[in-house]
Amino acid sequence: MAKRVTVMIDDDLDKKIRMLQAKKIRDTEKSVSFSAVINDCLRKAL
Known part of the structure; x- marks a missing residue:
């Protein structure tokens, strides 16, 4: 089950995540x- 979590992401990371998404x-x-x-990035990193 998914859980809603609020985090602050730096602009450079947001841009990289959006590029991966695209x-x-x-x-x-x-x-x-x-x-x-x-979630994919976190699974690979952890």
């Missing part, structure tokens, strides 16, 4: 949420 959308031709990209 790449995933282009590659899969499906909708990819900002939250899904953040």
Whole structure:
């Protein structure tokens, strides 16, 4: 179950996450949420 959490993200990280999101959308031709990209990044990092 997902949990709503509020965090502050620096502008440079926001831009990088948005770029990853755009790449995933282009590659899969499906909708990819900002939250899904953040979750993927966190799973890989942790």
